[in-house]
Each structure stands twice: as structure tokens, then as C-alpha cells.
Amino acid sequence: MTRRAAEQRLAWLLCAPAVIAMLVVTAYPMLYAVWLSLFRYDLRFPNQRRFVGVENYVSVLSAEAWWQSLFNTLFITVGSVVFEFLLGLVFALVMHRAIIGRQLVRASLLVPYGIITVVAAMSWRFAFDPTTGFVNALLGLESAWLTQRWTAFFVIIQTEIWKTTPFMALLLLAGLSVVPEDLLRAARVDGANAAQRFFKVTLPLMRPVIMVALLFRTLDAFRIFDTVFVQTRGAQGTESVSIVGYNALVTRLNLGLGSAVSVLIFVCVLTIGVLYIKGFGSDWSRRREH
Amino acid sequence: MSEIELRNVTKRFGGTTAVSNASFTIDDGEFFILVGPSGCGKSTLLNMIVGLEEVSEGEIRVDGRRVNDLDPKDRNMAMVFQSYAIYPHMSVRENIAFPLKLAKLSREEVDRRVGKAAEILELEEYLDRKPRALSGGQRQRVAMGRAIVREPKAFLLDEPLSNLDAKLRVQMRTEIARLQNRLGTTTIYVTHDQTEAMTLGDRIAVLRKGEVLQIGTPRELYEQPHNLFVAGFIGSPAMNFVPARWSGGQLELPFGALEMPTDSANAVQAMEHPLIAGFRPEHLQAIDAQAHTGLHLEARAEVVEWLGADLFVYFDIKLEGFETLTLPEDLEIQTGHASRHTLVARLGPGPAVKEGDTLRLGLEPRDVQVFDAGTGNKITLSTGDE
Amino acid sequence: MTGRPGNGTMERLFWGVGSALVVIYALIPVAWIVSLSLKRSGDLGDNRFFPQNVTLEHYQVVFSDPQFSAALWNSVGIAGISTLAAVLAGMFAAYAIVRLEFSGRRLILAAALCVAMFPPVSIVGPLFDMWRILGLYDTWAGLILPYMTFTLPLAVWTLSAFFRDIPWDLDKAARVDGATPFKAFVYVIAPLAAPGVFTAAILVFIFTWNDFLFAISLTSTNNARTVPAAIAFFTGGSRFEQPTSSIAAASVVVTVPIIIVVLIFQRRIVAGLTSGAVKG
Numbered sequence: 023m024t025r026r027a028a029e030q031r032l033a034w035l036l037c038a039p040a041v042i043a044m045l046v047v048t049a050y051p052m053l054y055a056v057w058l059s060l061f062r063y064d065l066r067f068p069n070q071r072r073f074v075g076v077e078n079y080v081s082v083l084s085a086e087a088w089w090q091s092l093f094n095t096l097f098i099t100v101g102s103v104v105f106e107f108l109l110g111l112v113f114a115l116v117m118h119r120a121i122i123g124r125q126l127v128r129a130s131l132l133v134p135y136g137i138i139t140v141v142a143a144m145s146w147r148f149a150f151d152p153t154t155g156f157v158n159a160l161l162g163l164e165s166a167w168l169t170q171r172w173t174a175f176f177v178i179i180q181t182e183i184w185k186t187t188p189f190m191a192l193l194l195l196a197g198l199s200v201v202p203e204d205l206l207r208a209a210r211v212d213g214a215n216a217a218q219r220f221f222k223v224t225l226p227l228m229r230p231v232i233m234v235a236l237l238f239r240t241l242d243a244f245r246i247f248d249t250v251f252v253q254t255r256g257a258q259g260t261e262s263v264s265i266v267g268y269n270a271l272v273t274r275l276n277l278g279l280g281s282a283v284s285v286l287i288f289v290c291v292l293t294i295g296v297l298y299i300k301g302f303g304s305d306w307s308r309r310r311e312h
Numbered sequence: 313m314s315e316i317e318l319r320n321v322t323k324r325f326g327g328t329t330a331v332s333n334a335s336f337t338i339d340d341g342e343f344f345i346l347v348g349p350s351g352c353g354k355s356t357l358l359n360m361i362v363g364l365e366e367v368s369e370g371e372i373r374v375d376g377r378r379v380n381d382l383d384p385k386d387r388n389m390a391m392v393f394q395s396y397a398i399y400p401h402m403s404v405r406e407n408i409a410f411p412l413k414l415a416k417l418s419r420e421e422v423d424r425r426v427g428k429a430a431e432i433l434e435l436e437e438y439l440d441r442k443p444r445a446l447s448g449g450q451r452q453r454v455a456m457g458r459a460i461v462r463e464p465k466a467f468l469l470d471e472p473l474s475n476l477d478a479k480l481r482v483q484m485r486t487e488i489a490r491l492q493n494r495l496g497t498t499t500i501y502v503t504h505d506q507t508e509a510m511t512l513g514d515r516i517a518v519l520r521k522g523e524v525l526q527i528g529t530p531r532e533l534y535e536q537p538h539n540l541f542v543a544g545f546i547g548s549p550a551m552n553f554v555p556a557r558w559s560g561g562q563l564e565l566p567f568g569a570l571e572m573p574t575d576s577a578n579a580v581q582a583m584e585h586p587l588i589a590g591f592r593p594e595h596l597q598a599i600d601a602q603a604h605t606g607l608h609l610e611a612r613a614e615v616v617e618w619l620g621a622d623l624f625v626y627f628d629i630k631l632e633g634f635e636t637l638t639l640p641e642d643l644e645i646q647t648g649h650a651s652r653h654t655l656v657a658r659l660g661p662g663p664a665v666k667e668g669d670t671l672r673l674g675l676e677p678r679d680v681q682v683f684d685a686g687t688g689n690k691i692t693l694s695t696g697d698e
Numbered sequence: 699m700t701g702r703p704g705n706g707t708m709e710r711l712f713w714g715v716g717s718a719l720v721v722i723y724a725l726i727p728v729a730w731i732v733s734l735s736l737k738r739s740g741d742l743g744d745n746r747f748f749p750q751n752v753t754l755e756h757y758q759v760v761f762s763d764p765q766f767s768a769a770l771w772n773s774v775g776i777a778g779i780s781t782l783a784a785v786l787a788g789m790f791a792a793y794a795i796v797r798l799e800f801s802g803r804r805l806i807l808a809a810a811l812c813v814a815m816f817p818p819v820s821i822v823g824p825l826f827d828m829w830r831i832l833g834l835y836d837t838w839a840g841l842i843l844p845y846m847t848f849t850l851p852l853a854v855w856t857l858s859a860f861f862r863d864i865p866w867d868l869d870k871a872a873r874v875d876g877a878t879p880f881k882a883f884v885y886v887i888a889p890l891a892a893p894g895v896f897t898a899a900i901l902v903f904i905f906t907w908n909d910f911l912f913a914i915s916l917t918s919t920n921n922a923r924t925v926p927a928a929i930a931f932f933t934g935g936s937r938f939e940q941p942t943s944s945i946a947a948a949s950v951v952v953t954v955p956i957i958i959v960v961l962i963f964q965r966r967i968v969a970g971l972t973s974g975a976v977k978g
Binding site: 026029034048050051116122132136140142156160248263270284 | 727742795798907961
């Protein structure tokens with residue numbers, strides 16, 4: 023027993039730096055955000071700080087800007103995750119099946135992963151720019167993409183897709199290689215054609231990996247900030263919730279209102295996470311058993 | 313070179329007892345086997361001897377000196393792991409030299425000993441290779457090399473052959489036996505395979521659920537098992553078991569009754585529990601109708617296995633009037649079910665037997681061992697026993 | 699899909715063309731930004747993909763800009779220290795999770811998962827306020843702390859996955875071979891763990907190198923402003939010239955080293971990225 027107790031102590035000691043960092047830099051500030059959100063607290067007028075209860079939440083939730091940014095964020099999230107998943111699946115299949123150039127494909131897919139998001143956003147912004155870009159010339163268009171709402175969304179979403187599809191593709195490739203080759207042979211002998219083999223054998227077996235990939239990417243996409251900031255700064259009605267939060271907190275220094283936005287974003291992320299884990303909870307726990 | 317003594321060694325993990333009250337002495341130079349089904353505590357016992365697991369109760373003594381609290385590095389024992397545990401980032405040479413370097417031997421001495429070990433194990437041409445470039449058998453040899461190079465007090469081998477294919481396993485088995493003969497080092501060998509145990513060991517300890525059931529030479533275990541488990545575990549194919557009862561001064565089996573030798577009869581008579589009778593496949597012999605004194609039975613051959621030097625005939629008997637037999641699950645012996653109870657006879661290669669043929673088989677009373685179905689203990693006293 | 703007689707060549711061609719398209723798609727923005735950085739200022743509006751005339755003048759501008767070199771130094775320093783801290787803390791935690799019996803294992807993995815999914819914007823405000831009070835605003839430490847924390851999950855998960863694959867029997871073997879616990883660690887476990895630690899370090903470095911939100915929220919001057927922030931707010935050599943080319947050149951400067959590192963260690967990075975999710 024003493025040995026077990028000593029082991030416990032050592033384990034907690036080893037985990038202490040990580041645990042403390044997570045408590046001090048995420049848990050505490052989050053609680054602090056909840057606290058701040060209950061005050062009128064504007065750094066430009068620090069002396070007028072006073073307790074206002076849920077007033078900040080009321081004003082955020084009754085503002086059209088919040089709901090619009092929430093819609094924008096969900097639109098970008100769904101748009102990019104769906105296409106990333108489909109494209110990622112295709113890429114994964116290409117890497118899985120390609121005999122020649124497999125290495126090259128994998129290497130080039132790591133380029134978008136390694137690139138700074140701000141740089142990627144810049145590159146695509148310049149590409150779609152009517153004066154410096156090549157896209158209009160290529161497509162024979164005269165469009166100022168980033169000055170109209172829906173085309174701006176298109177540019178933002180496609181930048182996200184470009185930047186994060188590789189992550190999806192690599193995860194799905196790893197999932198593909200989990201499927202035993204013998205199982206596919208067996209299915210073939212049992213009379214399944216290529217499509218049936220893919221949909222009835224490969225995809226179900228990849229389900230756990232797909233769930234993890236989708237969960238991670240959805241939550242990641244929901245936090246979108248860099249791309250929108252660089253490409254439109256939220257103009258043309260493309261503000262994401264993170265941009266709204268940033269503007270309130272850092273640009274306007276309104277800590278009370280901004281914290282309310284922060285808390286609401288956190289609640290959204292929590293909801294998405296809970297929905298995913300509820301929806302695929304059985305997978306999750308089954309995987310943990312291993 | 314040393315004698316290893318265990319006194320009431322017990323190991324508990326939380327609430328479960330992995331090894332209870334193991335007491336025995338391994339003689340200097342002996343090849344000692346710990347055998348049993350998985351989970352019987354044999355590896356735990358080995359780990360306690362080498363010092364990788366703490367002893368909960370009892371003592372381990374090496375050459376009379378208590379080693380319970382000695383660190384593995386100070387016990388000077390060498391161990392071969394089931395996974396071989398070869399260091400993947402070191403070459404074969406570095407692997408073998410590793411314990412010597414830790415012991416701070418001079419360079420020349422290290423080179424000399426590594427060279428010698430490599431020669432014994434025929435590893436000379438692989439010395440500069442990395443382990444991943446070796447076959448399973450070669451890796452096994454590297455692990456052996458790392459063990460012998462230290463000239464340790466004892467070799468401890470934990471299922472060293474279980475990752476090899478069947479042919480290589482037999483080959484390495486002989487090599488290990490030869491090596492141990494040559495070096496004369498006390499060796500403790502853990503295995504779940506009774507064939508390995510029988511072929512390698514000077515003496516064998518059969519373990520089950522943390523308890524040492526019986527210790528003896530291979531011949532003793534085979535001929536005079538103390539209980540049902542040892543009887544069924546040792547020998548391949550396994551001993552035949554049938555339900556039995558004492559009635560009218562005779563031992564009744566499903567296929568007939570036997571007169572028992574007097575002292576056995578007395579012991580059996582005293583029993584209240586249901587009985588199990590056991591006899592080895594070779595004790596069922598093909599006979600002529602008249603010439604035989606023991607029990608006769610007619611058997612219709614269901615499956616015939618001809619192995620050249622041996623002929624195994626499987627046949628079914630009916631258990632009318634007897635309870636179905638329940639053997640310990642960890643014996644992994646399949647006897648069939650109520651209506652069909654399968655036995656096997658080992659016959660000489662002579663007679664040509666086809667499936668479907670009917671045979672006359674004879675069984676001598678002295679070859680039948682009787683066990684208490686409740687406790688599994690043996691009741692009959694075999695010739696020469698105690 | 700494989701090896702049906704007769705269409706082998708077609709199939710090969712199909713996947714070959716597929717591969718080529720993937721490669722082109724992945725590389726276009728990089729080629730484009732390189733091309734922009736090499737175009738002469740006058741050619742910027744020519745709407746061509748490739749430069750007609752190559753010039754290095756924008757690189758000269760970028761390197762003579764004190765704002766950019768300060769940002770580069772800040773980025774390297776901050777990302778380097780954060781990586782070191784996160785990997786060290788992650789290593790300790792992963793070792794405890796993989797090797798020791800203790801009640802908090804699941805708790806810590808779950809906590810790490812929560813932090814991984816945490817929206818950074820939710821704590822930007824409080825951190826801004828806290829750092830102002832503590833004097834950490836616009837300092838290296840002010841960025842290192844959140845970076846270290848937000849990369850801890852990545853470090854803990856990948857390191858746990860790697861550590862789980864180490865044959866820990868070797869530790870026992872070394873002990874029996876006569877090593878003290880410390881020597882067993884130095885000679886046997888450390889060399890085997892090194893590749894995993896290295897991989898985790900690369901992943902963590904890329905993550906911190908990439909961050910933008912904290913970089914613009916918690917800094918205001920060249921003191922601690924990192925490369926992404928500098929690029930986003932680049933003003934160029936003169937205020938009247940469009941800084942497109944300079945931004946492009948700066949982007950290339952900070953992108954190329956990362957791409958080279960990523961390509962050299964691609965096998966490990968792929969293993970590191972996927973191990974957590976697949977083996978989980």
C-alpha cells in the first residue's frame with residue numbers, strides 16, 4: 023500500500039506542472055470571465071465599474087450583430103467541415119491507392135499544415151484581389167470577391183478548406199490503414215463491388231476515426247479568427263463570433279460586454295462538444311476501453 | 313552457480329493473491345521448470361526471484377543469503393524475456409556487451425566475453441547488425457547471448473520460445489538444453505507448454521492459480537500425478553478421464569467394472585464423493601478376446617491419426633447411468649457431452665485401423681488412477697508411490 | 699479497386715492524375731506568394747501567376763525593417779521557449795499517465811481534451827486584464843504562458859501515444875542487466891523516447907509559431923509582437939506604397955524554414971498527428 027501511495031504521489035507530482043498551467047491559464051481566466059461578464063466594466067472608463075447582473079448578456083443576446091455573427095460562424099463551420107471531410111476522404115484514398123508519388127502527395131499535403139494561417143489567408147486574399155490577383159484572369163471574371171458578402175464567405179471558407187484539409191486527410195488515411203486488407207478481400211469474395219466494399223466495410227470501420235476528426239475540426243472551425251481578420255476584418259457582414267469577442271475586448275476595451283460574449287462562445291463550444299459526444303458517445307467509450 | 317531457496321513466498325496485488333506460499337529449493341546447476349496455464353503465477357514467481365517484483369511475504373535465499381530487498385542489478389541473475397527485450401537502438405554487439413559495460417569490465421574483457429558468447433551462439437557475423445535486421449530465432453539468440461555473457465548466478469527464462477514458429481521452437485529447445493548442459497548454470501524456465509517442460513526440465517513445478525501443486529521429475533509427474541490437474545496437464549494427448557463409482561467391491565466405469573489392487577481398493581472405498589478415473593492413452597491396448605486379464609471394451613474408431621511411429625484412435629463411449637464429467641476449465645480438455653464422451657487410445661503403428669473399424673481394447677487395473685471428483689486429489693496409490 | 703486485369707494502366711493513370719491534382723492544389727498558394735514576393739512593384743497588377751521579371755528588392759525591404767526583424771526574433775524566442783516548456787511538462791505528465799497507476803489518469807487526459815477544445819477568445823479578455831495588472835502585457839512571458847498551456851494537450855496526447863509504444867520490458871531488462879533505475883533511463887528509455895519527444899516538439903512549435911489571436915491581443919509593440927501579427931499589420935517601407943510585395947516576402951521568409959523542417963520530418967509528423975486520434 024505504501025508503495026502504491028508513493029506511486030500516486032509521484033504521478034501527481036509529475037502531472038503538477040501541466041495541471042497548474044491548465045488551471046492558471048484556462049480555468050481561472052474562464053471563471054474570471056464569468057465574473058467580469060456580470061459587471062459594467064470598460065477600461066476606458068475604469069472608474070464606472072459596477073455590478074449589473076445579467077444585463078450584459080441581455081444586451082448581447084438582443085443585439086442582431088451577435089446572432090448574425092453566430093450564423094456566420096456556423097455557416098463557415100458547416101461549409102468548411104463538410105467540404106474538408108469529402109475532400110479529405112478523396113485525398114486519403116488517393117494517398118492510400120496511389121502507387122507512385124504517394125510520398126510526394128503526403129509531403130505536399132504537409133505544406134498547408136505547416137504554413138502560418140495568416141500567411142495562407144494573405145496569399146488567398148492577394149490571389150482573389152482584382153488588382154494583384156490571378157483568379158479573375160484565370161476565370162475570366164471581374165469580381166471584387168472580398169467586397170461582397172457571399173463571395174467573401176466563399177474565399178474565407180475555401181482558405182479554411184485549403185489550410186485544414188491535410189489534417190483531415192492524414193487522419194482519414196490513418197483510419198483507412200486500420201481497415202485490414204483481408205477484410206476487403208473477404209468482402210470481395212462475398213460478392214461486394216467496389217462501392218459496397220467502401221460504404222459497407224471501410225466506412226463503418228473508420229467511424230471512430232471519422233468522429234474524432236470531425237469533432238476536432240468542427241470545434242476548431244467554430245473558433246475561426248485569423249482568416250476572417252486578415253481577409254475582411256469582419257466587414258461585409260462576415261464577422262465571426264471570435265471577431266465580435268475580440269473587437270469588444272481588445273479594440274473597444276469593453277471587458278464586461280466582451281466577457282459576456284466570451285462566456286457565450288464558450289457555452290456554444292461546450293454545446294457542440296456535448297452534442298458530438300452524446301451523438302457518438304458509444305463510439306467514444308468503446309474506443310477508451312482499448 | 314548457486315542454490316535458490318524459496319520459503320513461503322507469497323505475492324498479493326491489491327486483493328488478489330498471485331502466488332501463495334511457494335516453498336521449494338532449486339539446486340545448484342539444476343534446470344528447473346515453472347509450468348502452468350496462463351495466470352497461474354509462474355511469471356510473477358520468476359519476477360520475484362529476479363527482483364522485478366517485491367515479495368509480499370516469505371523469503372527468497374540465494375546460496376543461503378536472503379535477497380528479498382536486493383535490487384535486481386545486485387542479484388547478478390540474467391533474464392531472457394518473452395519479448396526478448398532486445399534494445400532496438402543498439403547493435404547486437406552493444407546489446408550483448410551492455411551488462412558488462414554496466415559492470416564496468418575492461419574493454420578487452422568485454423570484447424573477449426562478447427566474442428565467446430557470439431561464438432557459442434553462432435552470432436559472429438551478425439554482431440554489427442541492428443536487431444530489426446534479425447530474424448526471430450536470431451533475436452532469441454541475442455537475448456540468450458546477453459544472458460550468458462555475464463556468467464551470472466542463474467538464468468531466468470520467461471517463455472523464451474513462445475514467439476517462435478513451431479519448427480524453430482523445437483530447434484531452439486534443444487539448443488537451450490545443450491547450452492545449459494555445457495554451462496551448468498542454475499536455470500529457471502517459465503513456460504505454459506508441458507512439452508517444453510517435460511523435455512527440458514530436471515525438475516518441474518506445476519502451478520495453478522498461484523499454488524504449487526506438485527514438484528518432481530518429468531517422469532514422476534507423468535506417472536504419479538498427485539491430482540487431477542497435474543494428471544490432465546502433463547502428457548499429450550491428455551489423459552483419458554471417465555466418471556466412476558465404487559460398487560460391490562469393484563470400480564465401476566461407464567464401460568465395465570474393474571477389480572482394484574487391495575490397498576487402492578481400501579482407499580477408494582472410504583470415499584464418499586463421486587469419483588473420476590483416469591488412464592493414459594497408451595494404457596488402452598488392442599487385445600485378443602481371451603488373452604487379457606483386465607477390462608475389455610469394444611470401440612468403434614471415429615477418428616484415426618496415423619503419425620508414423622504412433623497411431624491415435626479416437627472413439628466415443630456412452631455414459632449411461634453416470635453423471636457428465638466436469639473437468640477444471642483451465643485444463644482445456646474436451647470430452648464431449650452426455651451422450652458422447654470421447655476417449656483416445658495410443659496404439660503401435662502395426663495394425664492398420666480405418667475409421668469405422670471396431671477394435672477390442674484392454675485396460676489393466678494397475679494403470680487406472682482414481683481421483684476425488686470434488687477435490688481433484690488422487691485416491692489410488694500407484695506402485696512405488698510413498 | 700486493385701489489380702483487376704485489363705484496366706491496370708487506366709487505374710494507375712487515374713490515381714496518378716489524382717495525385718498530381720492534390721499536389722498542385724496543396725502548393726498553389728505557396729507558389730503564388732513566392733511569385734508575388736519576386737515580382738517587381740510595377741508588375742504587381744499584371745494579374746499573372748508567374749513573375750515576368752524577378753527581383754529581390756522586397757526581401758531587402760523586409761530585412762531592413764526593424765519591425766520585422768524584431769518580430770522574427772520574438773517569434774523564434776517565444777515559440778522556442780513555449781515548446782520547451784510544453785514538451786517538458788507534457789513529458790512528465792505523459793510518463794505518469796502511461797507508466798504509473800494513479801487515480802488522476804483519466805482526469806488529466808480529459809482536462810487536456812477540454813483545453814484542446816477551449817476557445818482561446820474566451821480568455822483573451824481576462825488574460826488581457828490579468829496581464830495588465832501583473833505587468834505581463836506585451837512581454838514574452840505573457841505569450842509563453844498561454845502558448846504553453848494551449849499546446850499542452852497536443853504534447854500530452856502525442857507523447858502518451860508514443861510512450862505507450864515503447865517496449866517498457868526493456869526497462870526491466872536493463873535493471874536485470876545491472877543498471878540502476880537512472881542508468882536504465884539514460885541508456886535505454888531516453889534513446890527510445892527521443893524521437894517521440896522530438897516529434898511532439900515540432901508539432902508544438904508549429905502551433906505556437908502559427909498563433910495570431912493571442913499575439914495581437916496581448917502585445918502592442920515590438921517588445922513581444924510575433925511574426926503573424928507583424929505580417930497582418932505590416933506597413934511596408936513607406937506608408938504610401940502598397941505593402942503587398944513586402945508582406946509576400948516576409949511571408950516567404952517565415953514559411954520556408956517551417957516547410958523545410960516539415961518535409962524533413964514528414965514521416966514523424968504524420969505519425970505524431972494521427973497517433974493520438976487513431977490509437978487514442
